[in-house]
Amino acid sequence: MSRMTGKYRTLTQLAGVVVLMGSLAWASVPLYDLFCRVTGFGGVTARGTGSDEILDQTIKIRFDASISRGMPWEFKPVEREMEIRIGETGLAFYEAHNPTDHPIAGQASYNVAPYAAGGYFTKVDCFCFTEQVLQPGETVLMPVSFYVDPAILEDAEGKYVHTITLGYTFYEIDLPEEAQAALRLSDSPTDIN
Known part of the structure; x- marks a missing residue:
């Protein structure tokens, strides 16, 4: 037993x-x-409403874009880089295009390099916070507003950062219920009686 x-x-x-x-x-x-x-580990950014302090020191922001394997969109930054003052709110745009004949939903993931800057790169508003649906042939400009927190200059590693790269990768997701319903309605035959 x-x-x-x-x-x-x-x-x-x-x-x-x-x-x-x-x-x-x-x-x-x-x-x-x-x-x-x-x-802020792994280059993950913070979210905020804007900085109270704008310094005279500038920092260069580079923009990168990619799509995941199988995502049929075309996706790129409108401007490859900009220089802003630390604490100043910047505004950049990314362009997405759906070259297919059907709607496609996408979601963006993002990262910031170098990692030391991740916790100080603060997004005020970003297209990555919500899913995006592009109709067939549609092209959209998607804004991201951001600032670099002045506290970066007090960080042991952050104070040596002169260039930050903000990168986005779009991947395909399931169409939201509303988009699926609209697609079913547009595909259904119309009764002419």
């Missing part, structure tokens, strides 16, 4: 380990995202 109890105990412990590992795997992405947003 003790031999069977030992097997059940081992089996129960093994099942517990599997459940624990599955739970950790499931929670790892949201927890890592939260960690990056709080610390």
Whole structure:
């Protein structure tokens, strides 16, 4: 009987380990995202409303764009770089084009390089905060407004940053319910009786 109890105990412990590992795997992405947003680790930017302090010192901002494999959009920055004063709110545009004959929804992920600048690069408004739906042949300009927090100059690594690169990657997502419903309506035959 003790031999069977030992097997059940081992089996129960093994099942517990599997459940624990599955739970950790499931929670790892949201927890890592939260960690990056709080610390700026991995080049994740902050969100804000604007800086109260604008310095005379400038910093160069470069803009990069890419699309994930299989995403049929064309996507690029309108302006490749700009120079702004630290604390000053900048405004940049990215252009997206849907060359297909059907609507496509996309979501942008972003990063900032170097990583030391991630926590100080603050987005005020960004197209990456919401999903985007482009109709067939549609081209749109998508704005991002931002500033570099003056506190970057007090950071041990950040004070040596003279150029920041803001990069976006667009990937395809499922069409929202409203867009799917509109597509079904436009594809349905009309009754002329």
